[in-house]
Each structure stands twice: as C-alpha cells, then as structure tokens.
Amino acid sequence: MANILDVAVHAGVSRTTVSRVINDNDRVDDETRNKVLKSMKELGYRPSRLAQSLRKQKTGMIAVLVSRVSNPVNSILLQGIEDEAAKHGYNVILCNTENDAHKELKYLKMSQDQQVDGIIMTGIRNDYELVQSFEQYGPIVMISQYTEHDIFPAVTVDNFAAAYTATKHLVKLGHRKIGMVSGKRQSMILRDREAGFRKALSDSNIPLIEEWVKETTGFTIMNGKRYVDELFLAEERPTAVFAANDELAVGVIQGVKERGLTVPRDMAVVGFDGQFICTVIEPHLTTMAQPIEQLGSLGMSLLVQKLRGEMIHTQRIVLKTELIIRNSCGAKGM
Amino acid sequence: MANILDVAVHAGVSRTTVSRVINDNDRVDDETRNKVLKSMKELGYRPSRLAQSLRKQKTGMIAVLVSRVSNPVNSILLQGIEDEAAKHGYNVILCNTENDAHKELKYLKMSQDQQVDGIIMTGIRNDYELVQSFEQYGPIVMISQYTEHDIFPAVTVDNFAAAYTATKHLVKLGHRKIGMVSGKRQSMILRDREAGFRKALSDSNIPLIEEWVKETTGFTIMNGKRYVDELFLAEERPTAVFAANDELAVGVIQGVKERGLTVPRDMAVVGFDGQFICTVIEPHLTTMAQPIEQLGSLGMSLLVQKLRGEMIHTQRIVLKTELIIRNSCGAKGM
DNA sequence: ATGAAAGCGCTAACAC
DNA sequence: GTGTTAGCGCTTTCAT
Numbered sequence A, B: 001m002a003n004i005l006d007v008a009v010h011a012g013v014s015r016t017t018v019s020r021v022i023n024d025n026d027r028v029d030d031e032t033r034n035k036v037l038k039s040m041k042e043l044g045y046r047p048s049r050l051a052q053s054l055r056k057q058k059t060g061m062i063a064v065l066v067s068r069v070s071n072p073v074n075s076i077l078l079q080g081i082e083d084e085a086a087k088h089g090y091n092v093i094l095c096n097t098e099n100d101a102h103k104e105l106k107y108l109k110m111s112q113d114q115q116v117d118g119i120i121m122t123g124i125r126n127d128y129e130l131v132q133s134f135e136q137y138g139p140i141v142m143i144s145q146y147t148e149h150d151i152f153p154a155v156t157v158d159n160f161a162a163a164y165t166a167t168k169h170l171v172k173l174g175h176r177k178i179g180m181v182s183g184k185r186q187s188m189i190l191r192d193r194e195a196g197f198r199k200a201l202s203d204s205n206i207p208l209i210e211e212w213v214k215e216t217t218g219f220t221i222m223n224g225k226r227y228v229d230e231l232f233l234a235e236e237r238p239t240a241v242f243a244a245n246d247e248l249a250v251g252v253i254q255g256v257k258e259r260g261l262t263v264p265r266d267m268a269v270v271g272f273d274g275q276f277i278c279t280v281i282e283p284h285l286t287t288m289a290q291p292i293e294q295l296g297s298l299g300m301s302l303l304v305q306k307l308r309g310e311m312i313h314t315q316r317i318v319l320k321t322e323l324i325i326r327n328s329c330g331a332k333g334m
Numbered sequence C: 001a002t003g004a005a006a007g008c009g010c011t012a013a014c015a016c
Numbered sequence D: 001g002t003g004t005t006a007g008c009g010c011t012t013t014c015a016t
Helices: A004-011 A015-023 A030-043 A049-056 A072-087 A101-113 A159-172 A188-203 A221-231 A246-258 A292-307 B004-011 B015-023 B030-043 B049-056 B072-087 B101-113 B159-172 B188-203 B221-231 B246-258 B292-307
Strands: A061-066 A091-096 A118-121 A140-143 A154-157 A178-182 A213-215 A240-243 A268-273 A286-289 A316-319 A322-324 B061-066 B091-096 B118-121 B140-143 B154-157 B178-182 B213-215 B240-243 B268-273 B286-289 B316-319 B322-324
Touching: A004 A015, A004 A030, A015 A030, A049 B049, A061 A072, A061 A101, A072 A091, A072 A292, A072 B072, A072 B091, A091 A101, A091 B072, A118 A292, A140 A292, A154 A159, A154 A292, A159 A178, A159 A188, A159 A240, A159 A268, A159 A286, A159 A322, A178 A188, A178 A221, A178 A246, A221 A246, A240 A246, A246 A268, A292 A316, B004 B015, B004 B030, B015 B030, B061 B072, B061 B101, B072 B091, B072 B292, B091 B101, B118 B292, B140 B292, B154 B159, B154 B292, B159 B178, B159 B188, B159 B240, B159 B268, B159 B286, B159 B322, B178 B188, B178 B221, B178 B246, B221 B246, B240 B246, B246 B268, B292 B316
Parallel strands: A061 A091, A061 A118, A118 A140, A140 A154, A154 A316, A178 A213, A178 A240, A240 A268, A268 A286, B061 B091, B061 B118, B118 B140, B140 B154, B154 B316, B178 B213, B178 B240, B240 B268, B268 B286
Antiparallel strands: A091 B091, A286 A322, B286 B322
C-alpha cells in the first residue's frame, strides 16, 4: 500500500502538502491540489486511519456495551446507535458484557486502551463507587438505563410513569387483584417500573400482595411461565399481571393458556417495550411501548454532542412511551 | 496518561525492556521484570493499542457486515461471532449494510483504512466481478451466505437439502398442492432453498404451480401476509406452503387465520431458521432449524485460523440442520 | 502557499 | 539480558 510519502514524491510535493489535501481544511493552491489528487488516485492511496488516529489522538470509534446483542431490544437499540454513528462518521465496537461486572470492566479498559472516542452503556453491573470513576475510560453516555445521581448523561423513558399508566390501565378495567413480574431488581429502570406499579395500586386503594410481585433472573419467556407456575401454587391468584417486559408477558400468557385458561378472561396481561413479538402472541399483547430505536439514535447523537465539547444541558433526555391497547387485557379501545 | 518512556525512566531501564515485559515473549531478568511491573502499576500504565497496532500492523479488529443488526437472525449470528472473537482477543466492529451495495463497499473500504485484521460478511450485494477483488480490503470469511465458485471460505448449512427435506415433509403428509414464499432471489442460499423445494416436488411427481412460488422484498411477517393475499386472489390455492424463513411463515399463518381459516387444517406451513418466534405463534411452527449462533462462532474461528496463516482445507463448512416438527403442519411426531 | 522537522507511542533489528 | 536506533504513517508547529 502506498503511503503519504509515495504520494508526495509522485506529485513532486512534500508530505505536508499531501496531508493538507487530505484534510482539506488548509489552503492549498488549486493546481497543486489537483496534482496531488491525481497522484493519490493513480497510486490508489488511502490514508491510514491508524496513523491518523495515533497522531490526532482520535479514533472515530465508539464502544457500545450491551448485555447481549441477541436480546431483541438490545439489537434494536444497537441498530439505532450504529445508524446514527455512521451518519457522523463513527464506527461502533460491539461489546457483550453478559451482565457480568468483570466483562463490563474488561470492555471499559479495552475502550481506554483502544482510545475509543466515546462509550455507550446500556446497563451497569459494577458498584456505585467504582462507576463514579468510569469516565477515566472515556466519555460515557447511557441509553435506556441511568445511574443514581445521574453520573452520566442518559437517554431514557420515564419508567415510573409508564409503569404507573400501564398498571392504572388494569385498574380501570376493574381489576383489584394485580401482580407484577420483573427482571433483576438491581437495575434502576426496573426499580422505577416496580415503584410505578406500587404507586398505581396504592393510589387506587388496592392492596398489594407481595407474593404476587416477583423478581426473576431476566427477561425471558421461560421466566414468565415460571412466574405463573408460582402463582398457581397458592390458593388465591391475581386476575391481572403487569409484566416488566414483553417476553415475560408472553411467558405469562403461555403459562395461563397451558393451564387451559384464557387470556384476558382468566388473567389480563400488560407488557412493556412494544416489540414485534406483541402481535405474534395470541391474544395480541397490550403493552407500554417505548421508542427503542430512537433511544439508540438519540443516545448516540447526545454522545456526538458531548465529543464536540458542546455543553450538555440535559442530564437526562426522557422520551415518550405509549400504551398500546390490544387484546391481552380485554379492553379494546378503552 | 503515562507512556512507555515514562515507565522506562521510572524503572531505570530502556523502553525496549519495558516493551519486552509487556509482550513477555522475550527473556527478561526476573528482577528487572518486577521492577518494570511495579513501575507500570504505580504509574497506572496501559500500553496504547493504537501505537501497538501501527507498529505491528495488526489491530485486533474484525469488521462484521450484516444487513441490519435488528434482524433477529443477524443478532444471534453476531452474538456467536462476538463471543468467539472475545475468546481470541479480537474486537468486533459492527457494520449495517442495509443490503445496499454502496454501503457494503463503504464498510469494506473503512475496513481497509482501519486495517482491520479480518472481515466477516453475511451477505453480498455487489456484482461477482467486483466481489472477486474484495480481499484487497482484508481477509474475508463468509457466514451463512457464500459466493459462486466459493471465492471465500464459508460456514453455512446445506440449504438445498434442508429445503428439500422440509418440502418432502409436506409431501409425506399428503399435500400435493404446495407453494413457496421466499426473500430476495439474488442470494445464493435462497436460490438453494428454492432449488431444493423444486427438486422435492419433481422427485415426488408433483406439479409446480409458478403462481404459488413467490419472491418478496425480504424476510418480514408483512411479506408473509402479502403472499397469502396474493394466493387468495386466485381460484385455486395450495394446501401447504414452504416459507424460506420463520418470519415469512408467521406472516402466512397470520394471513390464513385472519381469513377465518385454520392452520394446519386449511393450510399447512413449514418455516426455516428455528428462532424463538416459532413457539410464540399459534400454532407453533414446524421449521427447519439451523444452528445460527454456532454458524457465527464457527465462522469467527475459521477466520482466526485464516489469520494465523493456517491452511484452510475446507472451502465450506456445512453445519447440520434439523426439521423440528410442531403443530403448523398437522403432523405431531410423524 | 509550501516545506522541514519533530513526534504521536510503540516494537524489532541489531549490537553489545 | 539489555540498550541503541530506526521507523510504522501520519499531522502540526514553525519557518520561509
């Protein structure tokens, strides 16, 4: 591969001039420029981004940490992120943390070693004290999740309000025995969703039965089913369930159906996220939809702003959620 | 940030020695090594991968080109790829080509500029002549897809045989009016699937009705529904459909159900891929499952081999598919 | 408008 | 076993 010196010699100018042509922010005589351009073309020259990066101390790389890409929500988030990154000339390094604190740290250090220009995190598994120093690894923006005291700028939805509304929907339909199935409680947004759920019940003077409120190991259909299994161990069951995510909701529906019962008649279910799975399950899932791809693209553009050194006035950008009413609660159009 | 010279000075040795400690493949006196290690720790030194890359002409980066990450199959592929990459110390750059020839080329050039160590492609949109010179951008391995004349080593399944088996399954159930809905025909594996489908019919002396064999713009539920719409325009319809992918199959099922008809009674459906969506749709989808995550990890390890300069004896690694019989064909256990 | 020279941070010959 | 030196390919003062 031809390098900048080859081009310079070929065009009969100095490397500096060639560099000026490449970066074209400096004044170069039109004639010289054309000469250089011609040489570059003839030699098939392409500047080494490695060398540029080393010199400029900018790589044009963004590390994106997700639990697993294969998680549907994460993959959509990533879609939004990569699209937006490409628009600004950034490349995305994919990092699967597997929700593991060590891997999270490993990728953070890699980001520093690699001198990525920025880091996007979609969750955090390390402890608060450690997290406070995370920006030593690079400028960070959070998407979907956020931290206590808003250590990093974040793009999220109002999970409390969304959960509140979703739960209220069940209340309005007349339910007074309502349960909730969630993922790992340690994440801020799941705490918010649970808090919203609890507030909606107390505001409605509905007693909260702790046995009906369960944490699970994660957002899977299987965990939704298991929740139903546990529910059926007891004498009394809720007539409605708020699931903290669509997959859990699907699991609940399947669990109920497997017992020969009917959704929503025997059990109403409302989900969270609004992915495509909602209209595959029967009955179609009523859900609190969040604009996932937009969370990704907006988060990325927030990071771009930050990298440009523009003041970030917003510590948190909150996007709108929307309750999409389908058939899993028995309330078409209400 | 401390650099290698800082460490050298601090430890009272030369940069070379520090470098030797970092890469520890060279003999260094134990005492010296400890001195250096101590200095590194005290200064919080981490070697710049940028500088290392420039010097070694190796970046430890792999570019992965997919149409869109948000496509479920792609995201699982990527999961397998990134996992395996991490095991070998490689990082993955995510590239969404949107099935666009220009973007494909853009990312390929970026790969070259960035001096990635290798490239994984999961599809190709450019013309054969151009593709032949693609390795100028870096060492390439293909996953899932492959090219004519096997230009690049590839990890795939036998799509012809798989489609043949899937179709034969419908035949064995007594169907003689069978249609097929596919994605873009330009891809090799879709051609194979269609060829397998056609062969299965002709081997069974079943007439092929061209009106029932349709190409669509891509693997979406909507396109599956549209296929059913077209089917219902005609007097006569197939009693069974082979869908080239699970999403299309789900669309077909939904389309049939929306007309008040029943799957599998009025229309049997078999899919392809074997993702989780199969057990969400009602009835559960009989499908030709391929080991998607394994395709990814195996493809990545093939690339690693290639980068190590090991002879690649296999031009194509073919993984097993498996027909998973559920309820969309009315043949539990047959 | 152009060039000379220094240097980003590291590794690899080669010498001792 | 350790150090000297050159150089990976580029950008950026500072001159002219």
